[in-house]
Amino acid sequence: MRGIRALWLMLMLLTADGVSAQLVEKVLRAIEGDSLAPVTTIKADSDSAVSLSAIKQELEAARLNEANLRMEMEQLRLASYAADSVKHLQQKQRIDSLRKVTPGVPVVVEGDTLFYLYAKRGGHTPQQRAEMDAAAILELSKRFNLRPDSLYMESSDIVTDLMYDNKVIASFIDQDGLWENCTRDRLAAHNRKVIVDKLKEMKDEHGLWQLGKRILYFVLVLVGQYFLFRLTIWLFKKLKVRIQRLKDTKLKPFSIQDYELLDTQKQVNLLIFLSNLLRYIIMFLQLLLTVPLLFSIFPQTKSLAYQLFSYIWIPVKSIFTSVVEYIPNLFTIFVIWYAVKYLVRFVHYLANEVKSERLKIRGFYSDWAEPTFHIIRFLLYAFMIAMIYPYLPGSKSGVFQGISVFVGLIVSLGSSTVIGNIIAGLVITYMRPFKLGDRIQLNETTGNVIEKTPLVTRIRTPKNEVVTIPNSFIMSSHTVNYSASAREYGLIIHSEVSIGYDIPWRQTHQLLIEAALNTPGVIDDPRPFVLETSLSDWYPVYQVNAYIKEADRLADIYSDLHQNIQDKFNEAGIEIMSPHYVATRDGSQSTIPKDDLREKK
Numbered sequence: 001m002r003g004i005r006a007l008w009l010m011l012m013l014l015t016a017d018g019v020s021a022q023l024v025e026k027v028l029r030a031i032e033g034d035s036l037a038p039v040t041t042i043k044a045d046s047d048s049a050v051s052l053s054a055i056k057q058e059l060e061a062a063r064l065n066e067a068n069l070r071m072e073m074e075q076l077r078l079a080s081y082a083a084d085s086v087k088h089l090q091q092k093q094r095i096d097s098l099r100k101v102t103p104g105v106p107v108v109v110e111g112d113t114l115f116y117l118y119a120k121r122g123g124h125t126p127q128q129r130a131e132m133d134a135a136a137i138l139e140l141s142k143r144f145n146l147r148p149d150s151l152y153m154e155s156s157d158i159v160t161d162l163m164y165d166n167k168v169i170a171s172f173i174d175q176d177g178l179w180e181n182c183t184r185d186r187l188a189a190h191n192r193k194v195i196v197d198k199l200k201e202m203k204d205e206h207g208l209w210q211l212g213k214r215i216l217y218f219v220l221v222l223v224g225q226y227f228l229f230r231l232t233i234w235l236f237k238k239l240k241v242r243i244q245r246l247k248d249t250k251l252k253p254f255s256i257q258d259y260e261l262l263d264t265q266k267q268v269n270l271l272i273f274l275s276n277l278l279r280y281i282i283m284f285l286q287l288l289l290t291v292p293l294l295f296s297i298f299p300q301t302k303s304l305a306y307q308l309f310s311y312i313w314i315p316v317k318s319i320f321t322s323v324v325e326y327i328p329n330l331f332t333i334f335v336i337w338y339a340v341k342y343l344v345r346f347v348h349y350l351a352n353e354v355k356s357e358r359l360k361i362r363g364f365y366s367d368w369a370e371p372t373f374h375i376i377r378f379l380l381y382a383f384m385i386a387m388i389y390p391y392l393p394g395s396k397s398g399v400f401q402g403i404s405v406f407v408g409l410i411v412s413l414g415s416s417t418v419i420g421n422i423i424a425g426l427v428i429t430y431m432r433p434f435k436l437g438d439r440i441q442l443n444e445t446t447g448n449v450i451e452k453t454p455l456v457t458r459i460r461t462p463k464n465e466v467v468t469i470p471n472s473f474i475m476s477s478h479t480v481n482y483s484a485s486a487r488e489y490g491l492i493i494h495s496e497v498s499i500g501y502d503i504p505w506r507q508t509h510q511l512l513i514e515a516a517l518n519t520p521g522v523i524d525d526p527r528p529f530v531l532e533t534s535l536s537d538w539y540p541v542y543q544v545n546a547y548i549k550e551a552d553r554l555a556d557i558y559s560d561l562h563q564n565i566q567d568k569f570n571e572a573g574i575e576i577m578s579p580h581y582v583a584t585r586d587g588s589q590s591t592i593p594k595d596d597l598r599e600k601k
Contacts, residue, residue: 105127105130107134108134111303114191117176118175136167137169137198141198141203146199148196148199149196151192153189155185159173160184162192169195172191214297218294221290221293221294221297229286240275243272243275246271247267247268252264254267291308292308333392344377347373348373348377351369352369354366354369355369368432421470426454427475428452429452433474434481434483436452437449437450437483439481440479442477443477445459456468456469457469457474486548486549487549490523490526493545493554494543495558496533507572508574512528512565516544516561519564520557521548521553521560522547528544530544530545
């Protein structure tokens with residue numbers, strides 16, 4: 001009866017493993033019909049003393065039925081094994097296809113990767129399993145009485161656990177073995193050895209002997225850093241003394257033309273300042289290296305040491321990498337700059353040739369050469385900047401572009417007047433109303449042009465007053481250029497005198513012309529001439545006109561002319577005045593010149 005029950009339980013397990021329910025029913029039916037019934041019959045007939053032959057027949061039938069049953073059980077076992085083999089093969093094929101694209105999750109303890117996990121277990125992802133295993137190993141390593149070799153394996157039908165005392169350290173299932181192309185138990189045994197080796201290493205690191213050595217190392221590093229600081233300070237004190245000695249030996253005043261930019265004492269102060277700055281930088285670098293070194297001595301702070309070192313190394317590495325990667329762009333910028341530089345030099349050479357009139361271009365004046373060069377140079381440099389801009393570091397960042405837009409907006413809003421003056425300066429340049437050194441009159445201001453800039457023009461008056469006039473104001477005003485007329489035609493100066501009617505006009509004309517010809521600066525070809533501008537009630541007005549070539553001496557020439565007019569008229573006995581008369585016709589003398597009266601008689 002116990003054999004039949006065991007057989008029935010085996011059939012139930014086979015059913016659970018996926019064997020056909022109809023096949024199990026068939027076996028049970030055979031058991032009930034062919035085995036249990038004869039036993040019951042034997043038990044019932046025992047009281048009626050069944051013959052021995054009948055019992056033998058029943059036993060033979062039972063053996064036959066048992067043999068048949070075993071055959072069917074073997075067939076069921078083979079079918080179950082075949083189903084498991086197919087399922088195992090399908091899982092292996094699926095894992096093999098995923099292995100190429102699925103990275104394993106490492107179990108990391110104190111920076112060391114012990115093994116990898118790929119499969120889920122009990123609702124936990126591989127990441128969660130790796131974190132739990134690493135935490136369990138790390139917690140186990142902190143035990144004072146740790147015996148790493150006491151880590152043992154405990155297997156069941158579905159899982160193999162690595163145990164220490166009664167605590168599970170890590171667990172492995174069949175799928176873990178499939179991922180590693182081995183059995184579950186073999187994988188667990190391999191990982192047990194890895195964990196044991198790591199626990200032994202961690203036990204040695206956390207021992208009292210290692211702690212004592214680390215404390216000794218810590219003290220030695222501190223002492224070494226202290227003496228290194230003292231050595232650095234001592235060396236820089238020596239350097240400071242050497243620098244101060246240079247004042248009277250090798251240092252000489254640094255001058256630009258007549259300006260003494262740096263005397264020896266200022267040079268000494270500058271060198272001492274730079275040496276102190278270098279000392280602080282060296283000491284700071286020493287600290288940057290010593291602090292991570294101190295933290296790396298103890299395992300508990302080793303990760304912090306790596307983090308502090310990364311704060312130093314990552315920026316340095318990033319800068320170095322950026323510099324190396326920027327070399328092609330730097331070469332491109334250098335080529336663009338070099339090409340524009342020599343193009344500007346060529347344009348400057350042409351401008352000098354035109355300015356010196358060795359090169360003549362029809363319709364292009366020599367005084368246009370320099371401003372045209374400045375305009376072309378500005379455009380070339382602007383073009384160069386536009387070409388270089390994409391190669392500048394950070395040019396594509398939003399901050400860089402935002403700053404560029406902001407600067408452009410500020411310039412555009414605040415430079416309307418400036419731009420107006422620059423445009424006016426360009427227009428004035430190419431209109432050529434005057435040149436440097438010309439004597440001009442701008443509204444009520446008269447003087448020589450001493451400076452022309454893109455924004456303003458400066459004029460020095462005959463009284464040595466320097467007047468600064470915006471170019472936009474010049475564009476909206478009228479300008480008289482005395483020098484241009486003097487160079488091309490001869491500038492006409494004029495002065496008026498009023499002489500009484502009793503003086504013959506021919507004599508007055510002669511005296512005025514002689515006075516003009518005797519004036520320094522007045523040319524005799526064309527000759528001076530006199531105009532009678534009006535015949536007033538009591539006197540005529542004579543205007544003497546003379547040609548000059550030196551407009552810069554206009555005030556001096558006028559003064560000399562007036563002096564000569566007085567001299568000539570005084571020599572002739574003629575008063576320069578504007579007479580007024582109250583005439584009565586009772587014999588008063590006529591104002592008609594006597595010569596004219598004699599001619600009439």
